[in-house]
Amino acid sequence: MAKTPKIARITHAEELPTSPLAESEPAHFYVEGKVQAVGYRHWSVMTATELGLRGWVRNRTDGSVEILLSGETATKREFMAAALIGPRHARVAALLPIHGSAEDLDQLPELTNSFRQIDSL
Numbered sequence: 001m002a003k004t005p006k007i008a009r010i011t012h013a014e015e016l017p018t019s020p021l022a023e024s025e026p027a028h029f030y031v032e033g034k035v036q037a038v039g040y041r042h043w044s045v046m047t048a049t050e051l052g053l054r055g056w057v058r059n060r061t062d063g064s065v066e067i068l069l070s071g072e073t074a075t076k077r078e079f080m081a082a083a084l085i086g087p088r089h090a091r092v093a094a095l096l097p098i099h100g101s102a103e104d105l106d107q108l109p110e111l112t113n114s115f116r117q118i119d120s121l
Helices: 040-051 073-083 102-106
Strands: 027-034 054-059 065-070 091-097 115-117
Touching: 027 073, 040 054, 040 065, 040 073, 040 115, 065 073, 073 091
Parallel strands: 054 115
Antiparallel strands: 027 065, 027 091, 054 065
């Protein structure tokens, strides 16, 4: 089943919910804009690792980047605020949070004990 976003695109850090997800739930979102071939995935790995988050990042065929993160709520929000800016050459248009069921999350690549780049979709 395809995931359908249930909330609006986030274009500014002020639009991030104060507690985007429960601590035990991963944050799953797409990053839209000029985010491929600009070092966005590498930046994501470095930033998430510095923040102590777990998860993964991958390019999508539609030109966006997909991110799944797990960690403390405040730290996930900090990463998402930084993701709106990204690396120097990126031009982020918006974050698009994805809300799916637990069954949908089971269909995604597995979380590990680190943050990593995975194969493109």
